[in-house]
Every structure is written in C-alpha cells, then in structure tokens.
Amino acid sequence: MRRRIVELALMCLCAGQIGVQAQEFKVFDRTVQFHGFASQGFVYTDQNNWLTMHSSQGSGAFTDFGANASMQVTDKLRVGAQFYDRNLGNLGEWHPSLDWAFADYRFKPWLGIRGGKVKTALGLYNDTQDLDFLHTFALLPQSIYPTDLRDATIAHLGGDIYGSVSLRHHLGTISYTAYAGHRSDSMHSGYPYLLSQHQTYFDTYGGLQYGGDLRWNTPVSGFLVGASRMNEDITGKGLTINPFNPGAGLLPYSEFSKADWTNQFYGEYAAGKLRIDAEYRRYVRDQLIFGGTSANLTDVRGWYVAGAYRVAKRLEFGSYYSCYAITSVIWGPLAALAPNQTDTSLPANHIYDQVVTARIDLNKFWNIKIEGHFMDGYGNSTYPDGFYPQVNLQGFKPNTNALVLKTSVNF
Amino acid sequence: MKSYRLLPLVAAVVMFGSVHASAGGVKIVANPSVRADSITAAELRSVFLAEKRSLRDGSHVEPVLAKSGMAHEAFLKRYIGKSDDVLQTHYRTLVFTGTGLMPKVLASDAEIIHYVGKTKGAIGYVDSDLPVEGVKILTILQAGANTERRLITRVEPEYPDTLQRLRIGGTVRLSVTVSPKGSVDSVQVLGGNPILSESALKAVKQWVYTASPSQTTIEVSIPFNPRP
CATH class of the missing domain: 3.30.2420.10 (TonB)
Structure with a gap:
C-alpha cells in the first residue's frame, strides 16, 4: 500500500507541473477553444473489493482523462467534440470513446436544438459525472450515479430540443430538455462485466433512449428543483453457455426490454459557501433474457442527501448519505437457478453509504480529495452497483469501509 | 404626514428609474458596435452566464471577465449572484459538456478597456472611477424598469x-x-x-x-x- 501512496503522490506532483492553460486558436476567423482534464484515484477497502478493483490491497486502477475542442461558428451555432478514456479496475480498460460531438443551434433562448452524440440530461449530475473537478466528492452518490454503469446513461446518439423561459411575476426560470437517440454501451462497462461471470459475453448492448428533463430555478435565490424521465428499449446480443447444459458450448444469447424506465426527482440549494442537494431515482428494468425464454424484473430505488461547505478559499468539507435498494425477480426456466431477491433488508439487496470528504483546491486547476465511505450492504444482484463476484471470490462481507484519495486537473 | 405624499414618487423612481452602471463600484463598458445604450440586470446576468449572446435589440455581445479585483467581486455580487469559484464551475460545466465556451478573462481594467474597445460585441466591467475611452458605457435598468x-x-x-x-x-x-x-x-x-x-x-x-x-x-x- 505504501508503494501505491508514493505512486499517487508522484502523480500529483507531475500533475502540478502540467501547463494548465486553455488553448485557443483561430480557424476562419473563429476562435477554437481546446480544454482537457484528467484524474487519478486510489481506493483502499477493508473488506470487499469495490468497483472491480482489488481495492482490499489498495488499488490505483482509477484513472480517466478527456479533451475537447469547441467553436462558436455564429451567434447561434456552436460545434464541438470531446473524447474520453478511463480505466477503472476491470472496466474501461483504456478503450477511448467519443464522449460527445454535436452541433448546437439556438434559435431563441427558449428554443435550441442539438444533434450528434449528446450528453443525456438526467438529474443534477448525470452529464457531469466524469468531471471530478466540478464536484466536492471523489465519488458521487453511487445509488444515483454508479460509476461502473456510466455508459448506461451518459450519452445518446440523436438529438435534443432545449430552452429556458423566464416566468412572469419574478417566478424564476423554467429550463427544459427533450431528447431521443440511441444508447450504445461499451463492452467494458459494468453490466457486460457482471454477466461475464455466467459466461455470457455481449457483442452489442444498447438501443433507443428518449426522455426529458424539466427544472425550475425558483425565485428563491440558489434554489432549484427538477424532474427527469428516461425510457429505453434495449437489446443485448452475444454468446452464452446454456446454464442447464454447460457442456454444450457457447450459444447465441439475446436479451431485450419489455419495459425500461427511470424517474428522477431532485433539488439543490446553494447560498454562499453552503450547498445542499438531494435526489431520488427509481429505475425499473423488465428484461426478456435468454432469447425470451425467461424474464428478469429489476427494481432499483436510490436516493441521497448531500451537503458541502467551503470553510476556506481552498478547503471544502462535504458529506452525504446514499441509500440504494434493489429487488430482482426471475420468471421462466432460469428461475430454478436464480432465486428471487426481494428482501431489501438483506445486505445483498442494499447499500447504505455514509460519506465524508475534504476537498483541497491547490489552485483553480488542480484539486485533491480525501474521502471516507462507510457502507452497509453490497447490493449484489442481477444488476450491479459497485460490488462484483469476480473480484470477491471468497464471498461478500456485509460491511465495507473505503478510503478514496483522488486528484484531478483541468485546463 | 406630508412625507407620505412622497411615497408614490419614491416608488416610481425605484420601479421605473434607471441607474448609472457605475453604481456599486463598477460600470459596464461595451464595444461601440453594441447598439443598445442600456441593459437590464437580468440581461446582464444572462450574458455573463452564457445564456444569451445577443441583446434584445439584436446586438451581438460576448462577455469579458476580470481575473480578480474589487470591481470583479462587486460585479459578481451585485449582478451575477455567484462567487468566483461557483462561476468558474458554471463555465467549466458548459465547456466540458459541450454546452458553452469559456469567456475571455483579462487581468486588469486597462486590458479590459483595450480589449472591449477593439473587439466587436465585447462587453465587460471596470471600476466606476476609471476614466474610459473608445468604449461605450451601458446604463443598467434595474428590476421593474420598463425593459x-x-x-x-x-x-x-x-x-x-x-x-x-x-x-x-x-x-x-x-x-x-x-x-x-x-x-x-x-x-x-x-x-x-x-x-x-x-x-x-x-x-x-x-x-x-x-x-x-x-x-x-x-x-x-x-x-x-x-x-x-
């Protein structure tokens, strides 16, 4: 572990030497801005291995980075693109992806359109969940923003209609986003990794994603409330081993949605150095599996309450309580092999996470976070949330404490 | 009793009067290409939060920020309602989600005046006591003024x-x-x-x-x- 800490310290020192200046250059008399970011984390857990890392030995396999270029072509038209790459334990594995790339045309403040690969508006932080430097916490509440499942919600290839309207009588501002597109998961994401324990290997996983977000900046300064809805029609195709006849070799596998939706409600209050926010998400996933011969209904409910206070210009403290509960019911022949999980009081079906954080801003472009997680439960079900059997071969312990150190730079 | 007769007048001044942009320690300066002579406080906020790129008369505008200083602090407190840290987080959110660009940030009032004077559509803020040339000063219409x-x-x-x-x-x-x-x-x-x-x-x-x-x-x- 000492070696890992030394590595992390060296990485921080190196990061501090990076020339963190945004770059600009002209193309056809238009300014092109170039920005980037990177983060490095280190996780140590006292019990279970977490987030596919061998964290009980201390793991620094927690790296990401990205860069973008954007140009305001006219007053109303903007274009840009960002690539993103990460390695998180056994996820990501340094396979770069196009994070977003789109053209944005704003007719009026109340009406704009975006087309291309667009970040999905879902709750307070879905579109910024990779951007460590924007947040107080090293890990956002995993009940709502599971970092192992970022691919499931992060972006869609399609279009958005968006805008904001100032309400009369000083009643604040309403902002809206409506979107539709295609979600395409990396094969190095959490769900494909979870199913690989059963020798099920996806070639493709994704499908239609559409929904909307409505948020009200209330007349109370700094107080925002909102709601998001997302519907999906997901298909996964690949190969699997017949669980009833493992010797028969790999067979074609498919699964597809009967119903797949997410509702999310949120609020945020910021006043001076204080920020408080809370969110609730329900995710229902009714999936026909093994080519439709069996079905799996997963019902995930998560919420959190978070607070942060900047005690000094360069120091902020934060804390949150995150509550995750999952139930899973299987119908069809597979039900004989996979028992229903409906009792959310069991550690296999919940994760209650108490978190404390200190964020130190060394300058405007570089920060360090020290975070403690005190988790009750491991929420291992037919849909993942941080804990995977593949890296916990000895079985799960009911409680996990984690120390997370993370640093990030941006320019 | 007579003082009550002045109340409607006082109310009218508060509701419909305009104030010079220099009130509160800053004045708003704009490139002469900006046709408007005034800007509402709400418009000013929208421009500096990158929600708007033109004023109600169609004038193209692009915000110019000061890196730090008294005028910067006064401007953020009075017109934007966010601290410098929160504003920077706001801009970075726009930049890294593809929904906006980082505005020009300059180190001194003199640099701001020079840049605003030569850049079409530029709008910035400087210390109210500073003499300015080559830029126009925008009046800020307070809330309740006829926008x-x-x-x-x-x-x-x-x-x-x-x-x-x-x-x-x-x-x-x-x-x-x-x-x-x-x-x-x-x-x-x-x-x-x-x-x-x-x-x-x-x-x-x-x-x-x-x-x-x-x-x-x-x-x-x-x-x-x-x-x-």
Whole structure:
C-alpha cells in the first residue's frame, strides 16, 4: 500500500507541473477553444473489493482523462467534440470513446436544438459525472450515479430540443430538455462485466433512449428543483453457455426490454459557501433474457442527501448519505437457478453509504480529495452497483469501509 | 404626514428609474458596435452566464471577465449572484459538456478597456472611477424598469473636423430625459469635451425611444474616436 501512496503522490506532483492553460486558436476567423482534464484515484477497502478493483490491497486502477475542442461558428451555432478514456479496475480498460460531438443551434433562448452524440440530461449530475473537478466528492452518490454503469446513461446518439423561459411575476426560470437517440454501451462497462461471470459475453448492448428533463430555478435565490424521465428499449446480443447444459458450448444469447424506465426527482440549494442537494431515482428494468425464454424484473430505488461547505478559499468539507435498494425477480426456466431477491433488508439487496470528504483546491486547476465511505450492504444482484463476484471470490462481507484519495486537473 | 405624499414618487423612481452602471463600484463598458445604450440586470446576468449572446435589440455581445479585483467581486455580487469559484464551475460545466465556451478573462481594467474597445460585441466591467475611452458605457435598468424601452431612431453626432484632425477624442456622457411618447425632452451634459458635447447634444435631441408609461431618465455615453 505504501508503494501505491508514493505512486499517487508522484502523480500529483507531475500533475502540478502540467501547463494548465486553455488553448485557443483561430480557424476562419473563429476562435477554437481546446480544454482537457484528467484524474487519478486510489481506493483502499477493508473488506470487499469495490468497483472491480482489488481495492482490499489498495488499488490505483482509477484513472480517466478527456479533451475537447469547441467553436462558436455564429451567434447561434456552436460545434464541438470531446473524447474520453478511463480505466477503472476491470472496466474501461483504456478503450477511448467519443464522449460527445454535436452541433448546437439556438434559435431563441427558449428554443435550441442539438444533434450528434449528446450528453443525456438526467438529474443534477448525470452529464457531469466524469468531471471530478466540478464536484466536492471523489465519488458521487453511487445509488444515483454508479460509476461502473456510466455508459448506461451518459450519452445518446440523436438529438435534443432545449430552452429556458423566464416566468412572469419574478417566478424564476423554467429550463427544459427533450431528447431521443440511441444508447450504445461499451463492452467494458459494468453490466457486460457482471454477466461475464455466467459466461455470457455481449457483442452489442444498447438501443433507443428518449426522455426529458424539466427544472425550475425558483425565485428563491440558489434554489432549484427538477424532474427527469428516461425510457429505453434495449437489446443485448452475444454468446452464452446454456446454464442447464454447460457442456454444450457457447450459444447465441439475446436479451431485450419489455419495459425500461427511470424517474428522477431532485433539488439543490446553494447560498454562499453552503450547498445542499438531494435526489431520488427509481429505475425499473423488465428484461426478456435468454432469447425470451425467461424474464428478469429489476427494481432499483436510490436516493441521497448531500451537503458541502467551503470553510476556506481552498478547503471544502462535504458529506452525504446514499441509500440504494434493489429487488430482482426471475420468471421462466432460469428461475430454478436464480432465486428471487426481494428482501431489501438483506445486505445483498442494499447499500447504505455514509460519506465524508475534504476537498483541497491547490489552485483553480488542480484539486485533491480525501474521502471516507462507510457502507452497509453490497447490493449484489442481477444488476450491479459497485460490488462484483469476480473480484470477491471468497464471498461478500456485509460491511465495507473505503478510503478514496483522488486528484484531478483541468485546463 | 406630508412625507407620505412622497411615497408614490419614491416608488416610481425605484420601479421605473434607471441607474448609472457605475453604481456599486463598477460600470459596464461595451464595444461601440453594441447598439443598445442600456441593459437590464437580468440581461446582464444572462450574458455573463452564457445564456444569451445577443441583446434584445439584436446586438451581438460576448462577455469579458476580470481575473480578480474589487470591481470583479462587486460585479459578481451585485449582478451575477455567484462567487468566483461557483462561476468558474458554471463555465467549466458548459465547456466540458459541450454546452458553452469559456469567456475571455483579462487581468486588469486597462486590458479590459483595450480589449472591449477593439473587439466587436465585447462587453465587460471596470471600476466606476476609471476614466474610459473608445468604449461605450451601458446604463443598467434595474428590476421593474420598463425593459421594452429602446432606441428606435438614432442620429449619429458629427465629429468636428478640427478636433478629428487634431486627434482629440473622448467620451461624452449625457443624462437624457425621455418623454412617455419616446421623444427626448431634455439633455444634460455630465462630462466630456465641451465641443464634442455640443455635437453629441444636438444629435441626441433627435433620438426617439419606444413609448413608456412614464418619463425616463437614461444615461448615455457617446464615444468619439479620432482613429476609427
């Protein structure tokens, strides 16, 4: 572990030497801005291995980075693109992806359109969940923003209609986003990794994603409330081993949605150095599996309450309580092999996470976070949330404490 | 008892009056290409939060921020309602989600004035006591002011040949009283070269604004740049 800490310290020192200046250059008399970011984390857990890392030995396999270029072509038209790459334990594995790339045309403040690969508006932080430097916490509440499942919600290839309207009588501002597109998961994401324990290997996983977000900046300064809805029609195709006849070799596998939706409600209050926010998400996933011969209904409910206070210009403290509960019911022949999980009081079906954080801003472009997680439960079900059997071969312990150190730079 | 009679007048001034942008320690400066002479506090906030890139009269604008300083702090507190850290987080959110660009940030008032003066559509803020040239000063209409009142006929002042040849320029500041119908009732010179002021005064008397329920007093700045 000492070696890992030394590595992390060296990485921080190196990061501090990076020339963190945004770059600009002209193309056809238009300014092109170039920005980037990177983060490095280190996780140590006292019990279970977490987030596919061998964290009980201390793991620094927690790296990401990205860069973008954007140009305001006219007053109303903007274009840009960002690539993103990460390695998180056994996820990501340094396979770069196009994070977003789109053209944005704003007719009026109340009406704009975006087309291309667009970040999905879902709750307070879905579109910024990779951007460590924007947040107080090293890990956002995993009940709502599971970092192992970022691919499931992060972006869609399609279009958005968006805008904001100032309400009369000083009643604040309403902002809206409506979107539709295609979600395409990396094969190095959490769900494909979870199913690989059963020798099920996806070639493709994704499908239609559409929904909307409505948020009200209330007349109370700094107080925002909102709601998001997302519907999906997901298909996964690949190969699997017949669980009833493992010797028969790999067979074609498919699964597809009967119903797949997410509702999310949120609020945020910021006043001076204080920020408080809370969110609730329900995710229902009714999936026909093994080519439709069996079905799996997963019902995930998560919420959190978070607070942060900047005690000094360069120091902020934060804390949150995150509550995750999952139930899973299987119908069809597979039900004989996979028992229903409906009792959310069991550690296999919940994760209650108490978190404390200190964020130190060394300058405007570089920060360090020290975070403690005190988790009750491991929420291992037919849909993942941080804990995977593949890296916990000895079985799960009911409680996990984690120390997370993370640093990030941006320019 | 008599003091109560003044209440409607006080209320009218608060509701419909305009204030000079320098109130509170900063004045709003804009490139002369910005047609508007005034901006509402809500518009100013929208422009600096990158929600708007044009004013209600169609003028293209792009915000210019100060890196730090008293004027910067005063501007953020009074018009944006966010601390510098929170504002930077806001801009980074836009930049890294593809929904906006980082605005120009300059280190001093002098740099801001120079940049705003030469950059089409640029709008910034500087210390209210600082003399400025080559930029126009925008009046900020407070909440409750008639935001629809805008200039519909503008007559440009003549630049006296002699002064232009001698490269004598500067900004003339005028207090313009506009009638409810939109014509200019009276003009008072607040500052500037006397000869340039005379020329500006002649032109401004011919300006016409949109109608309003009440008389309005607007502060107008007219730059005379001998090297256009």
